[in-house]
Amino acid sequence: MSLMLPPESSSARSVVGVAGDLFSALRGESATLPRAESVVLVLIDGLGAIGLRAHAGHARALTTGMAKKDVAHSVFPSTTAAALTSILTGVWPGEHGLVGYRVLDAERDLLVNQLSGWESDGLDPETWQPAPTVFEAARREGRPTFAVGVAAYAGSGFSRATLRGAEFVAARTPAERVEAAYELAERHPGSLVYCYLPEVDKAGHKHGIASHQWVSALEDIDAALAVRVPPGVGVLVTSDHGMVDVPVNRQVVLDSSHLEGVRHLGGEPRMLHVYLEPDADADAVLARWRADLEGLADVGSRAEGIASGLFGPRVTDAAASRIGDLLVVARGSGAVYDGTAADQRSRGMVGQHGGLTPEERQVPLLRFGAFAR
Known part of the structure; x- marks a missing residue:
């Protein structure tokens, strides 16, 4: 969807x-x-x-x-x-x-934290x-x-x-x-x-x-x-x-097969920015994520998110460069995690937002x- x-x-x-x-x-x-x-x-x-x-x-x-x-x-x-x-x-x-909690600084190919990472992320x-x-x-x-x-x-x-x-x-x-x-x-x-x-x-x-x-x-x-x-x-x-509140049984953990073609995962578990590898087939990855997360999250492309006004009536080039190739918005009380050790630590967070x-x-x-x- x-x-x-x-x-x-x-x-x-x-x-x-x-x-x-x-x-x-x-x-x-x-x-x-x-x-x-x-x-x-x-x-x-x-x-x-x-x-x-x-x-x-x-x-x-x-x-x-x-x-x-x-x-x-x-x-x-x-x-x-x-x-x-x-x-x-x-x-x-x-x-x-x-445009999110963690986003891509495309010039440096680096995920930056827009809340607490200003100094550490330069x-x-x-x-x-x-x-x-x-x-x-x-x-x-x-x-x-x-x-x-x-x-x-x-x-x-x-x-x-x-x-x-x-x-x-x-x-x-x-x-x-x-x-x-x-x-x-x-x-x-x-x-x-x-x-x-x-x-x-x-x-x-x-x-x-x-x-x-x-x-x-x-x-x-x-x-x-x-x-x-x-x-x-x-x-x-x-x-x-x-x-x-996100209960444990509503935590969706992605495995390596889901992450094929993905270079970075930004945003936060209720709203992921998914940044793809330069040579990835964006349409194929989009179709796969929609199928994998059907009923659990809504998945759209950057172009769809901008066109539908999600980020407001005007999106600058700088802002657009920080938006994921895919946007993944958890439904209901769910949250989506990438399965890495760092991401597992955030699974203890009960109250969440972003969706x-x-x-x-x-x-x-x-x-x-x-x-x-």
Whole structure:
């Protein structure tokens, strides 16, 4: 089966438009948000709208008053490198070029990790991710900009690719980060403040979204966001993606016969970028993978993925060079592994994302403070 985005309502919002909404609210020009003196964007990594609603009793501050329409759709792949960059640049992965977790640097014939491998894999954040960030756009308007996050992420390659233009402020706990973000917004009228909360994502990957550890992380974040928002400050709370739990019996492990003609496997188990050997018969490999993974995953070519708009309405040459010859999207709660020793280590990850299910692509879009209805 070839690849295409699942049908969505014509009125469905995308996370790509969040930055534009915030700018419009600061100017008093938004059709959807009231004017605000300052704005705070809270990003809860890994929190899907479906998972949040299913655990509403553990997240009363977030879900009280949450309407059916308070959702947005993430990008493809539904993974942090692609989605967070789209949120913070306002463009689709096909433009900013972060089209997956691990992708091919064709010039060096090297798989690079676009989340944590910037330094080790030799990526230049300003050229590998060329799109201006929302913080750079705010600076051009003379607005103060801040990014509140975990100290370990200050100055990382991914932060330099996505947070350019923002003054980084480190805080330890979710409560301390939210408090710092609100204080900055109140103290600097006209400012744009970003607050990053990764705890739910980390708990989900390690323990799954059905675990008490995931629920505990959600409760901590909900408590952090239950505090009073300063007057005049508008707060949008969203996420980059949700996730699904992958049980052991839904792990598909490819053997050497499946990998004939394959040079590199990138992406992640829920959405593989498959890069072929230069002399491989691409059509034959595509047909074989579709047959081998029938009912388990949808398999398409790079051309099909681009033509169907998976990576957005425009795909640059640089982004296209990073997209696999084949794209393999796991169905349901499955995941696909290549059977190598390195890949086997990742099979212990319970909560995963990257695919096209509603659990992965529907994220909350909640309004607080000056934005509250």
